[in-house]
Amino acid sequence: MHAQEVTYKEAGFGNALPLGKSPAILVVDFSYGFTDTTYPTAADMSEQILRTRTLTDIARAKTIPVIYTTIAYQPWERDHLTWLKKASGMKDLLVGTRLTEIDARTGIEPTDPIVVKHGASAFFGTNLMSLLTSAAVDTVVVCGATTSGCVRATAVDAVQCGLSVLVPSDCVGDRAVAPHEASLYDINQKYANVVDCDSVLSWLEQL
Amino acid sequence: MHAQEVTYKEAGFGNALPLGKSPAILVVDFSYGFTDTTYPTAADMSEQILRTRTLTDIARAKTIPVIYTTIAYQPWERDHLTWLKKASGMKDLLVGTRLTEIDARTGIEPTDPIVVKHGASAFFGTNLMSLLTSAAVDTVVVCGATTSGCVRATAVDAVQCGLSVLVPSDCVGDRAVAPHEASLYDINQKYANVVDCDSVLSWLEQL
Amino acid sequence: MHAQEVTYKEAGFGNALPLGKSPAILVVDFSYGFTDTTYPTAADMSEQILRTRTLTDIARAKTIPVIYTTIAYQPWERDHLTWLKKASGMKDLLVGTRLTEIDARTGIEPTDPIVVKHGASAFFGTNLMSLLTSAAVDTVVVCGATTSGCVRATAVDAVQCGLSVLVPSDCVGDRAVAPHEASLYDINQKYANVVDCDSVLSWLEQL
């Protein structure tokens, strides 16, 4: 075992969260601004989208909630929010533009919930937790983009909120390999169970 | 320039946040549970503590708020909070134990604010933002432990809250080098200005 | 002095909050669903709208932020949110319907911020506080509808957030007199300075 592994194990990290009985699938920012590589803010998410769709298909069949998120700014938010001074590329994600639409390859349906985010976390400044509580959800499966950005920030908030959290590593993607892998490591040690799509499928099937 | 740098630059990340006029120094989890290496959850933070103290000393001289945080659980929180099932080492941080006391090397004084955290972020489930708003703070300097855990989660929430954020890289520490460096990279690209202690000192002096 | 007044005074309520230097005008739910009496959820707000407009006119002239709120549900929120089981009339406030549009008599302009609320408070589950912090606002003037519902809940959250709060009593309205007056009493004792429109105008003019 590497020294780092020993250190983390001794510090008590990396345990598996117990799964609940009432999950939701949370699809973070699979909007064209993050998935269509003609935009500078995007990366190729084709495989992650396809695999995520296998999860949302079975969830729909079992009436498990599927919730999408998108970043979409009003013009006045764009002009003022502090975060957009750091991450200025996000300013392109204006309400009403194609960049904020959920990628059709996800299989999103017209009546699906879309939570509008304003920052990295899907929970911060949104009504997401109230929706999950209203539906008695105890476990969230976090898919989407990007691993080191919005997926990680969402996983941190989800477990802080008291939810169990699963992150299927082949359903989340990033703009570069190193931040993707570093964040999956941290997420698995501290915030969520990093698993793969197939194991989530098996779990959903037997619920 | 590396491919990753080009990708991030084109995506509009890595800009410098403009600094405000009314800062606070936020010292995250320099409690013995994280700084005294006789505890398995701790790491050697000696140099980071000393450098952070140069910042808090000048802040006090200029009546700039200095706020410490600690993780300290009630027994009933320890038994129930979902996060502690993932990060079970944090269960040792019980209210009233030495692990939850701020390291005396920080120079903390009896009347200094100590915000009790329950998760990774100093903002989540705490009164911190109300304190900062009541004091009209517009910029936070985040020091402390650990870079890839509570410091990063705190920086993410700070900028989401609308604050400008500085993270002096030599005032934050971690249990291992790789997560420390990977998180500093992400923080600088997306959430805060990663700087060094000396540049923060210069800025504070001329305020 | 009435016994109740004595009791409250001895308990230390009813002090005046000190005003800040950087206000925003918050216009709560002057949408047709609350202002057009052809809808069962509405009440006559004509005079309150006119007086609020005198505040927003001078605010614009002085580049003081003016922020409107509206309640507007996605179909899936309407089907699930717990609050809508209690207050089922709010279910009519569907995104895209006239009930969710801000009343034109307010003088709202196309580029004005509209924060979409999901419950009573304009702060709960929204990005409002991040917007105010990003703009360095320290004081909010809360106008709108209804006094005993969304105005009161918004004032409670505003002061809890660390903001100073003014509620001009002639710029807020309700469906019935008794709840309006009872809430103004409580608000003035515990959460905000209840004043009149003219005094706010004078204060804004001299800023």
Place this chain on the structure above:
Amino acid sequence: MHAQEVTYKEAGFGNALPLGKSPAILVVDFSYGFTDTTYPTAADMSEQILRTRTLTDIARAKTIPVIYTTIAYQPWERDHLTWLKKASGMKDLLVGTRLTEIDARTGIEPTDPIVVKHGASAFFGTNLMSLLTSAAVDTVVVCGATTSGCVRATAVDAVQCGLSVLVPSDCVGDRAVAPHEASLYDINQKYANVVDCDSVLSWLEQL
């Protein structure tokens, strides 16, 4: 029916929230500062405390969570928080003083959770919702003091969070009759089911 009743009914208020299966009893601010009439901030809560105790006794017998709240300020909070400039009597509620201790007549036990509040709502700036989610609670019974202050603010936040909410009118008290009754009316119309202690007892017994 009074005109006001007709107006509220037509606006769709006053429906009964459906009860969940997993309740918690939330006892708001039955600390000596609110219950011992030798303090100016207190009122006589003897009967409300006795009735609340019948609820917490049965809850304990059924391993239903019982959570107490208290307001308890650090000295630095007391000096800075905006709310304390409005409600200056609350400044006496200093950490470590008898005013912040839960009244022994409640039957509180040493291992019971006590959430430290900083404002009116038990949810604002606290870890309460994370505790409830970690325990899979879907319904809260709100008892305590005062009806028009902390009880009401807590009920508003509870339903906004997606919880079902019961307020037994004979388990909540206030400093004066008029605000008590006006708030019970508003709470029942808009935020919670206002019931009596006996009906909650019956419901808890058959769970």
